[in-house]
Amino acid sequence: MRALVTGITGQDGGHLAELLLAQGYEVFGLIRGQHNPKRHAVREEFPAVTLLEGDLTDPTSLIRAVEMAAPDELYNLAAISHVGYSFKNPALTAEVTGKGVLNLLEAVRVTGRGGLTRFYQASTSEMFGGLDYNRPGRGYAEDSLFHPRSPYGVAKLYGHWTAKNYRESYGMFVSCGILFNHEGERRGVEFVTRKITDGVARIEAGLQDAIELGDLWPKRDWGYAGDYVRGMWQMLQHPTPEDFVLATGVTHSIEDFLARAFAEIGVDDWRPYVRQNPEYMRPAEVDILLGDPSKAEALLGWRRDVDFQGLVRRMVAHDRELVSGRVPA
Template structure:
């Protein structure tokens, strides 16, 4: 969100429009950048179109554009003249970045440069506040545990390397042109809008299918991979607060807790009344249902990342969370409180409920304020 009378441009990111600052002031306008697709790809913001306050009154406007097209970025920024820009656009799948390394670099790295340069070209260097979504993947092969803002970077994927360039070009523009530009180093953040190809959604959707008799087993990579999972709503509010500071500064946004993929699998199956016991080791390890004896989880090396990230952020020095709502968004409270429809044939509803009820305890953290 932004203060009343301000315009905010968002390059991707469906959570931003719904946030409100702590002072309760409403948002004037949000302008989003939308990539052209052969099919409609606005599913994550469809509810905003159905809301007269955001759609009919024109508070939300979308523009076709792309981080690989500097001309369109200059055009959009010159027309909108935003006061805040949030760059959340990226090819953000780590494993896919090994297959699309050049594209990832072009969008995630050079795309950030194009956006910053467009601000400069439009003569808005002194009037625009710029937020760059950095990532815990910058740390990669961590040089110290826990990590803090001064921990050396060591990315271990094309995605992390591209984001490293983006991080430093933001710092460069901040120092060279006195631009209010900041990096928010985000650790993993979840919400029901999480893409289906990410591990949390893959697990919960597969568990729902297994419970409905539509699937016998699914395969994962490194079960002991650990992640710091938080909630997207809180992280977006932290993004906004970073742009409300008197001086631009980079911050880590995280919870300070880590959980393994294995733990998430166990929690997800527990939500449908199944207990998973593990047998074997390495690539031969399987997860078997204690109640039925059926193998529901297998390990497949094709899902291993070429290089793995090890991370744990400092819980006291580097973590900022404004308000640990943890899926307590008003829209989600009824869903969390509902019993799971264990005999329902509605896969999508069951999958999202399993997801919410699995992640709700994973994403628990204390409110902290460093500002």
């Protein structure tokens, strides 16, 4: 089996490369730019992955990559995926995260692989934007209403509907994974969860005094990225292309995450170590995101192995090792 992974330098791309290689796949990774600073890290960790240069905003490069990889499975994980950044660069977010999906699907179609390549589109819970009051307490499911509240969410919704349109118009095997927040050791430090665990490790080591954050009350449905990537793969093994929500069905606030992370280093009161900075507050915030993974559990047999406490413990332990120099960056 041959697989092409866009966004291979990101958190999910790393987990997916690991999973696919362990299953015996020949893996190709799309990487943007000749001098991409993450190229060396990917080659170091995954020497068996063949890297192809391409850009979601450049249709010609995508056609060339699809022709070279001739993938049985294509996982589109590439995006401008930071919600806060999308408010500062909405046009670029639309071009990459939204229109880039169209460019990639069209590359699969025009190369004649529409009936040969199974396509995974990374959709997101940010397309929902808040609670669906028709399902109180149950969380969002695949048929819930969308109301994105960020340029990132809007761009992802464009990509989501484009993927569904190619499935229905051309009979392509296209599955969309509507994944709720999933974190882990590979998460970038610009994201709030990793910013917290990295900060906790650095505070313990005496390298910084406090962590600067935005709003602390939003609640998210947080899971472990490794579990969710396994769900992506399961979607493309399913007999029919469909949309699936992956979530835990439980929410925790950012304050909950802070309390759990600081508890890992023996600190009961996190408040003296956290400062709120208006710079990190968004023009429109999503109060709560809660997912309902019933369909994926029933049809795919998907289960998560890591709970919330285990997720935070895993991330803090990794960053303590990183700060101490016991593991390489």
